[in-house]
Amino acid sequence: MKKTFPLLSILLIMAGCSHSSAPGGASASSVAxxxxxxxxxxxxxxxxxxxxxxxxxxxxxxIEMSNDPACVNANQGAVYDxxxxxxxxxxxxxxxxxxxxxxxxxxxxxxxxxxxxDQHGCWFHPRVIGVQVGQELDVVNSDPVTHNIHPxxxxxxxxxxxxxxxxxxxxxxxxxxxIMIPVKCNIHNWMHAHIGVVDHPYFAVSASDGSFTIPNLxxxxxxxxxxxxxxxxxxxxxxxxxxxxAKINFNFKAK
Amino acid sequence: xxxxKLKSAMIVGILALLVGCGSSEKDRPIGAVVAxxxxxxxxxxxxxADNVPTAETIAxxxxxxxxxxxxxxxxxxxxxxxxxxxxxxxxxxxxxGVHGLAGVRNAPTLxxxxxxxxxFWDGRAASLEMQTALPIQDHREMDVSPARLLFRLNTDATYxxxxxxxxxxxxxxxxxxxxxxxxxxxxxxxxxSPFDRxxxxxxxxxxxxxxxxxLLIFQDPGRGNCAVCHSIRKNDAxxxxxxxxxxxxxxxxxxxxxxxGRFGQTGTASDTGTFxxxxxxxxxxxxxxxxxxxxxxxxxxxxxxxxxxxxxxxxDPEMTKIHLSAQDKSxxxxxxxxxxxxxxxxxxxxxxx
Numbered sequence: 001m002k003k004t005f006p007l008l009s010i011l012l013i014m015a016g017c018s019h020s021s022a023p024g025g026a027s028a029s030s031v032a033x034x035x036x037x038x039x040x041x042x043x044x045x046x047x048x049x050x051x052x053x054x055x056x057x058x059x060x061x062x063i064e065m066s067n068d069p070a071c072v073n074a075n076q077g078a079v080y081d082x083x084x085x086x087x088x089x090x091x092x093x094x095x096x097x098x099x100x101x102x103x104x105x106x107x108x109x110x111x112x113x114x115x116x117x118d119q120h121g122c123w124f125h126p127r128v129i130g131v132q133v134g135q136e137l138d139v140v141n142s143d144p145v146t147h148n149i150h151p152x153x154x155x156x157x158x159x160x161x162x163x164x165x166x167x168x169x170x171x172x173x174x175x176x177x178x179i180m181i182p183v184k185c186n187i188h189n190w191m192h193a194h195i196g197v198v199d200h201p202y203f204a205v206s207a208s209d210g211s212f213t214i215p216n217l218x219x220x221x222x223x224x225x226x227x228x229x230x231x232x233x234x235x236x237x238x239x240x241x242x243x244x245x246a247k248i249n250f251n252f253k254a255k
Numbered sequence: 256x257x258x259x260k261l262k263s264a265m266i267v268g269i270l271a272l273l274v275g276c277g278s279s280e281k282d283r284p285i286g287a288v289v290a291x292x293x294x295x296x297x298x299x300x301x302x303x304a305d306n307v308p309t310a311e312t313i314a315x316x317x318x319x320x321x322x323x324x325x326x327x328x329x330x331x332x333x334x335x336x337x338x339x340x341x342x343x344x345x346x347x348x349x350x351x352g353v354h355g356l357a358g359v360r361n362a363p364t365l366x367x368x369x370x371x372x373x374x375f376w377d378g379r380a381a382s383l384e385m386q387t388a389l390p391i392q393d394h395r396e397m398d399v400s401p402a403r404l405l406f407r408l409n410t411d412a413t414y415x416x417x418x419x420x421x422x423x424x425x426x427x428x429x430x431x432x433x434x435x436x437x438x439x440x441x442x443x444x445x446x447x448s449p450f451d452r453x454x455x456x457x458x459x460x461x462x463x464x465x466x467x468x469x470l471l472i473f474q475d476p477g478r479g480n481c482a483v484c485h486s487i488r489k490n491d492a493x494x495x496x497x498x499x500x501x502x503x504x505x506x507x508x509x510x511x512x513x514x515x516g517r518f519g520q521t522g523t524a525s526d527t528g529t530f531x532x533x534x535x536x537x538x539x540x541x542x543x544x545x546x547x548x549x550x551x552x553x554x555x556x557x558x559x560x561x562x563x564x565x566x567x568x569x570x571d572p573e574m575t576k577i578h579l580s581a582q583d584k585s586x587x588x589x590x591x592x593x594x595x596x597x598x599x600x601x602x603x604x605x606x607x608x
Contacts, residue, residue: 067581146555148562159510159566162503162559164550171508186562 037106037218045217045240049247050210051095051226053086055254058230063190070145071122071188082127083192083229091210092252094128095228096180096196098203099214100235102222108200110134114171117183117193119147119163124183124193128229130203131195133177139163139170148186151195153178160186180227194229219244226250282430284438285423286311291442294597296451298491300369300441306384308438311421314605316439318417319432321604324407326397327353333390333436336362339603342540343443348548352396359395359514361548364541366445366599367534372497376530376546377517383437388429401429408432445537445596453593455490462593469590472583479560479587480576484532494536494594499529502574503565504545510567514547527569539592553591557584 061081065071085093114136118125120143131137141147141163150160155178161170174181174197185191196203202222204212219242225235231252238246286309291300302308319325320333336350336358337343343365350358360376368374374386390396391404408414409426418427421435450470452461462470472479474487485494505513505528517526530546544550550559561579564570579587 069581146558146562148564150563160563161506161565162562164555164558187558 034107036109039216039218041216043219043242044215045219045242045244045246047214047217047222047224047238047240047246047248049097049212049249051092051097051206051212051228051250051252052090052210053084053092053231053252053254054090057086057254058084065122065188065190068122068145068188070143074121074143081190082123085208087209089209091206091208092228093206093208093210094126095206095210095212095226095250096128096130096194096203097206097212097214097224097226097250098130098179098196098198099200099217100223100225102220103200103202106200106218108132111201114138116140116169117149117195119143119149119185119191122147122188122191124149124185124191126205127192128180128194128205129196130205131174131197132201133175133197133199134173137172137174137195139172141165141167146187147191149183150186151181151183153181156181156197179225192229196227224248228252281424282422282428282434284309284312284421284434286421289313291444294444294446294451296446296448296455296492296596297367297444298370298493300444302441303382303384306434306438308441309421311417312435312438313442315414315417315421315431316435316437317601317605318414319408319436320439325391325399325404327399327403331397334604336390336396337365339598342366342537344541346542348543350396352393353398356395360546361543363533364537365440365443366537366596367443367493369441369444370493370497371495371531373531377520378499378531379520383440384430384433387433387436387440391432404432405429443599443602445598448536448596449593450590451492451596454487454492463589465586465589466593469586469588469593472579472587473590476576478578478583480573481535481587483573485535494534495532497532499526499531500571500573501528501567501569502530502545502559503528503567503570504530504549505547506565506567512567516546525569528567529569529571535591536594536596539595553588554584557587 063079063081065075065079087093110132115129115131116138117129118140122143122145139149139161144165146162146164148160148162152158153174155176156174159172163170176197177199178197180194180196183193183195202214202217204214206212217240219240221237221239223235223237225233227233234250234252236248236250238248240246283305284307289308289310291308293299306312323329323332325332331353336345338345345362348361350362352358363376369383374380374383380386380389391399392401405427414427415425418424418431422431424431449461449466452458473481476483484496484498484500486492486496487494499517507513512528515527517529518524539553542552544553544556550556557579560574560577561584563577564574
């Protein structure tokens with residue numbers, strides 16, 4: 001029996017069990033390229049103008065950030081609500097201007113360059129942002145705290161996403177026109193932004209002096225709409241001549 | 256050796272091969288049964304009928320647990336990823352296995368794993384015994400074949416002697432390896448934490464004021480909503496429901512998930528991206544957190560929950576019921592520090608005999 005031990009042991013040693021696990025799969029899909037409208041640079045024109053607000057300005061509202069000390073530290077001194085910014089000449093910032101009608105039947109390629117919304121100092125920058133349907137939106141967190149951006153879309157898919165300090169940018173796209181999508185941070189209740197999703201490239205956000213420019217338009221007659229977080233929308237018609245400029249001004253008056 | 260003797264030896268050997276995978280009389284522990292004492296706050300340990308812990312199987316399992324020969328390149332023991340000094344986890348985002356290969360998920364603690372109805376983040380093992388077998392053979396973990404492992408162990412006289420005492424057999428087989436390690440793991444219990452002394456022991460001074468506030472937030476469905484999955488029962492608390500949930504960890508730009516979790520085992524759509532609720536006992540010792548180790552601190556985990564995680568089609572609806580202020584988050588972290596329990600005795604590396 002002693003002599004059989006090595007052979008037996010080798011056979012026994014080889015006895016064993018096997019287990020396996022299957023990883024998940026992946027799938028790919030392809031999309032047909034639509035027939036995009038080509039703008040003739042020789043005849044394209046520009047709409048430029050401004051947005052003003054006159055009359056009694058709303059009182060400044062202070063923002064309470066004490067819920068997150070890191071946010072307090074990022075903002076020196078008292079912090080005020082920034083949703084209505086009017087300059088010394090009544091220029092109204094962060095108004096969203098876009099071509100509401102006049103482009104029917106034309107399909108435009110989404111802009112290749114992404115637009116970026118940054119969570120910085122416990123604010124969204126910019127506060128109002130336009131993006132084309134299908135254009136990439138990069139969401140950045142440059143703060144030392146976690147944010148959770150939450151575009152409360154109704155036409156598009158609603159989503160929210162957590163980004164901790166140092167997390168990589170997130171890339172998202174919207175598939176349908178929606179004016180406007182309110183955006184909040186699920187963690188910091190004072191953080192708000194608005195995203196205007198337009199199915200063509202003719203939109204702009206007014207600068208700090210209220211000015212805006214919408215370039216590279218095919219000649220034609222258009223209806224422009226202006227949106228602002230705290231004001232009713234306004235519309236105006238404008239005709240863009242071939243290779244020319246059309247001027248248009250929007251004026252809001254305090255009630 | 257004569258030809259007939261050789262032939263009979265081969266037949267015996269082949270028969271031994273055939274029983275290698277199944278549990279049989281010969282794989283039953285034969286030593287003195289050990290009653291595993293349960294610390295305050297934990298229920299009785301579930302014991303399988305065919306692997307009642309004995310002093311001998313526990314000792315054998317402990318030796319195996321700390322033995323690097325369980326890995327292909329003799330670098331990894333079970334303790335490499337389940338370090339007694341790190342709450343039986345490894346402190347890494349993803350574990351490092353043989354040949355320096357990174358694993359795909361965060362090493363969970365083994366403390367109180369004996370209570371889990373299913374093992375692993377995706378529940379792919381229905382018992383500790385089944386669990387034990389998988390990392391040993393996983394190519395990214397220990398990557399050793401049963402034949403090679405059993406050769407290494409059975410050529411060591413100490414193991415042969417321990418096997419004889421534990422199972423009455425001359426040579427270890429894989430079932431005995433799995434049973435022994437599992438018997439040892441059933442002793443890795445940790446309770447008697449400040450929370451247990453407060454909640455089950457009636458010691459009202461065991462938790463601080465902040466920790467008591469944290470406990471209330473933990474149990475409040477409209478605030479922390481934590482206990483909905485991290486269960487606390489009337490007479491004991493495992494801080495897990497033993498079930499699988501999608502918290503949105505690993506959601507990519509198109510809302511797809513980097514790891515489909517439980518779905519990989521069941522193929523059921525609603526299991527997509529769900530993972531086993533981990534216990535929160537000793538959670539302060541087992542950073543980083545989540546199945547992919549993506550959250551570095553308890554504070555970061557609180558921020559993740561406060562923001563309702565990452566949306567995806569399979570997100571657990573309980574996620575959106577959470578409402579936490581900064582004070583709440585701080586109190587919850589304090590409460591979780593009160594879940595650090597007494598460490599099991601005789602659980603470290605065995606001393607040389």
